[in-house]
Amino acid sequence: MTADPHPGTVDLADLADLPVPTRVVFGRGTLDRLGPLAAPLGGHALLVCGRTAMRRTGVLDRAVGSLTAAGLAVTVFDRIGANPRSDEIDEALALARASGCDLVVGLGGGSAIDAAKAVAVADGADTVRELIGRTLPRSAGALPVVAVPTTAGSGSEVTQGAIVTDVVRGFKSGIRGEAVAPRIALVDPDLTDRLPAAVALESGFDALAHAVEGAVARRATARSRAYSHRALALIRDHLPGLARGAATPEAREAMALAALLGGVNVTTVSTCLPHRLQQAMGAVPGNPLSHGRGLALLYPAWLRSARPFADEAFDAIGDTLGHRDAATAVDALLARTGLGTSLTEQGYTERDIDTFVAGLSGNLENDPHPEVDTELVRSLYRASLAR
Template identity: 55%
Template sequence: MIIELHNPTVVVFGRGKLADLGERTKSLGGHALLVCGRSAMRRHGVLDAATAALEASGVAVTVYDGVSPDPLASEVDAAADLARRSGCDVVVGLGGGSAIDAAKATAIGLREGPIGPLVGTTLPAVPDAVPVVAVPTTAGSGAEVTKGAIITDDERNLKSGIRGDRLFPAIAVIDPDLLLTMPETVAVDAGFDALAHSVEGYVARRANPVTRLLAEQALEILGTRLPRAAAGDREPGLLDDIALAALLGGINVANASTCLPHRLQQAMGSVPGVRVSHGRGLAIVYPAWLRRAQPHAEVRFATIGRLLGHDDAVTAIGKMLETIGAGGTLRTNGFAHEHIDQLVGGITGNIGNDPIPDIDLALIREIYEDSH
């Protein structure tokens, strides 16, 4: 048996821990570029609270609030340019997975220059990486503890990952109280992303006994908590649990990586004018993928099904999608049949980590056709 685990991010988890953001960040730098989306963090007062925590500890703050739901390389370049001009030496990502990914990519851009050419590559480690502090306000992506950032290169119309140990945040401040601002649609989309990380961290070829233990705990949590969160329940104990499930999923992404559904979803970014969230895109392709993957890992998929309250994973996840109101089809989410060629051509990244052996373009097309 060979097990390799690597999680260098310091995790600070607990309600009220946003108040520690300043002291934690101060240990890394004196001037923070705070990266977030365009409106939600201001509207809910989270940006003000984070800024106040940083400034109370003597950390200067410059805000870049131009991140799209699918962050663009041009936005990351603008953030890095602002950080350079302002003299920032640490980056804080505040928001969902998109904001945190943009923050991680911004830190790379500060050292490497334009970020677009780096989309789809794995970067070597360097000693002088700009540190990142990740503060998630959704429970799903686990980006606060992963070594990748999903960015769309506007020039090539390519949505893919920038990966490598340099992408690990130095610190993750996870305050479940911040999930109080999470809309139900975001709870659904992010929650299914966390569920997918747990499933894939259990069946991936790189999975190991540790990632499977983490996946089992996350699946047990999400099986009962995700439907409640999707229905609008924001009870504090529930928020603690789903934040923990997202964290466990992120650790699994960093160590076991993901399977074919993540490659299928990322390719959706290759179709201009059609935008679907990461979690919803996963939900679209999951049933078709499960039907094909389950025969190749029957025992493990059966365990997943039982952890979610059913006899098999196909039934369990199908019921979950129905209960939380996620999924749909490519067609109902804006993709025309003629887009399937673009989707197939947009596949990037590792497809050899999936339980399905010898994946080819014919199978990928079949899953998209079945999901349309």
């Protein structure tokens, strides 16, 4: 792994020897290096992005221009929604095959990058639905992926997972394994410049959740805790400013780094119960809630429930965030950013809990709770309905 940081607020030590198989290229203005970085990986790129933002901001044109200037052919698939669906992935996969693409570029937030990774690993499958919920072996064939995040939250640019909803089964889960990891993550903090405030804040909470869980997970290590507290300090200092409209270059760079470090922790120590709970919410149709917003709804109840089982780790998080404990710190942050609402306010009801529980999947043994059972899961959803 190598890193090419741009001079600025980022400490070079933050990017040294990251324990991920993805090469990280970090710095303002690095989008213009996309073509030269991608060229050694293939000759025809499928560029995967969302429906409007990348065109509206001109980022798509810049990305295509850099790729074509480096001699690559480019086919654009710009129909990924806020939460990637299996039918969208299959449509993109068919286009990649028909066009002879041998490389995938994911451009956008975590959804676009997850979609790109899913297309890449589904190249040998009839449908991506065959892979959802599976962990793929390292030897699984996959097209190379270059991930270019335009939000600061998911860390998907370095994670070994892609979250996709199977629209046939009504099941939202991950495709996981080292084969899913991008070859290159090109992290240009300037790309978050035109993010709507709501998207920046929701993405930022996703980064916070990764930092918290990287510190308290059963698989947490001294290294993951160090990354977590570095990310938490960056979020503490800059996320409230984004809520006030203070999206300075320094703030964008700091949040991009926090998201990246959170993604490294997702790769190395995984996540905890809130991520399983939020993914299961995707089984309820007609409520396209963002991942970060969903986590914000669930976090207060989980923090209070889990603290007795890792009190020192949670209290250390609170201390880094400037409060006596993690729950108090996160409550304050939710209030300052306007994310402190309930499941009920977001359109969910008690009737949805059965659907949530039925859709629960993934690793439940990494959480601080000594036992994760249906009773605990239901209690957390209920506590989040109206807090």
